[in-house]
Amino acid sequence: MEHELKNEGRYKYYESGEGIPIIILHGLMGGLSNFDGVANFFPAKGYKVVIPELPIYTQSILKTNVKAFAKYVKDFITFKGFDRVILLGNSLGGHIALYHTKMYPEKMLGLVITGSSGLYESAMGDSYPRRGDYDYIQKKAEAVFYDPKIATKEIVDEVYQMANDRIKLIKTLTIAKSAIRHNMAKDLPKMHVPTCIIWGKNDSVTPPDVAVEFDKLLPNSSLYWIDKCGHAAMMEHPDEFNELMYTWLKKVNL
Numbered sequence: 200m201e202h203e204l205k206n207e208g209r210y211k212y213y214e215s216g217e218g219i220p221i222i223i224l225h226g227l228m229g230g231l232s233n234f235d236g237v238a239n240f241f242p243a244k245g246y247k248v249v250i251p252e253l254p255i256y257t258q259s260i261l262k263t264n265v266k267a268f269a270k271y272v273k274d275f276i277t278f279k280g281f282d283r284v285i286l287l288g289n290s291l292g293g294h295i296a297l298y299h300t301k302m303y304p305e306k307m308l309g310l311v312i313t314g315s316s317g318l319y320e321s322a323m324g325d326s327y328p329r330r331g332d333y334d335y336i337q338k339k340a341e342a343v344f345y346d347p348k349i350a351t352k353e354i355v356d357e358v359y360q361m362a363n364d365r366i367k368l369i370k371t372l373t374i375a376k377s378a379i380r381h382n383m384a385k386d387l388p389k390m391h392v393p394t395c396i397i398w399g400k401n402d403s404v405t406p407p408d409v410a411v412e413f414d415k416l417l418p419n420s421s422l423y424w425i426d427k428c429g430h431a432a433m434m435e436h437p438d439e440f441n442e443l444m445y446t447w448l449k450k451v452n453l
Contacts, residue, residue, distance in 0.1 A: 204231075204252070210275055212251040216242025219308065219453060220281045223250040224272065226290030226314075226431075227374060228340075228358055233289065236437025237444075244445060246285075251275050253295070255374065256367050263370050264377035265291075269299040276306055285453060287311040287444075289431055290404070294378055301386045309453050311395040311444055312413065314402055314430040317383040319409045333359055344429040345401040387416035394420040395447040397440060399428030421447055 204211050213231055221241055223234050231250045238248050253268055261267075272295060276284055285308050288296035293315025300307050333355075340355045341347035361367045394417050398410035407424075414422040423443045425432050433440045 208278065209254075210251055210278060212249055212275075213238065214247065214249045216245075216247045218242075218245040218247050220247045220249055220279070220284045222272070222276065222281075222284050222286050223248065224286060224288035224292030224295050225250070225253060226288075226292050227255060227371065228290075228354075228361070230357070233431060233434050234287075236441060237287065237433055240437075240441040240445075249279065253292070255291075256370050260370065260373060263373045265294055265298050265374075265381040266302075266377075268295045269302055272296075272299050273303045273306060281306075283308045285309040285311065285448075287313075288315060289313050289433060291316055291374065291378065293317065294381070294383070297383050297387075297390075298381060300390055300392050301383070304390070304392060307392045309393045309395070309448070309451060311397065311447075313397045313432045313440070314399065314405050315409075315413070316378045316405065317381070318412055318416075319405050336362055342403055342429075343431060344435055345399065345427050346429075346435060349429075349431075349435055384412075384416065387413070388418060390417060391419050393451040393453070395444060396420055396422045397432050397443050398422065398424055399430060399432045399435065400424050400426050401428055402430045404430040421450070423447070 204213055215238060225231060225233060234250055241248050254271060283306055286296040293312035294317040296310055297317045300310050336359045337355045340350040340358050344350055396410050396413050398407060400407055410422055414420050425436050425439050428435050
């Protein structure tokens, strides 16, 4: 994302547009630029898009968990003075959005998840990148997508750098354990916030049956599929992703 980030207090974030706030939560390896398609589309449709940088590697180890990140999001919403918001999360960001919805339903207008962890325990860190092995990390990064070319050198370099940073590696493993610990299966049936599930049919990180399970357990959900698509639908098929999400927002009057 080439746009200027705002730096206010303990928050760094991107913001564009006016209207109902759509707050976007990136994943563990996901940069803010993963959501360029969403950030360019929704302000023109009358929404305010806000993408905070999550403190995945900067909080203390005791606050490196799904619950603490959900609290961080709630504090950010309060800081921005938003009454209620739509949360959109991919991968770990989806899990944080789900946990935030469980803890703070009064802050939620709607929820959009794509390739989200929260049900499938090996979604994070089942075979973690080996330090120093660039080819291995490149293959792992490419496997995230249906089209391996989406895993640019920039993306691979970022994962490689993280895998070779001891503190980041420890925190990544801490988050992976936290994601397993904070399984949402028992919570989902009690969560009545309107939820849009957009999933890649070829997602090998959180396979399609995970999306089916989310849809089954959430009482107020709609499930949409994108063909020839892996774990990050908003990156691989941004136009289709935006149209599905926008159609759903209109359907639930948001």
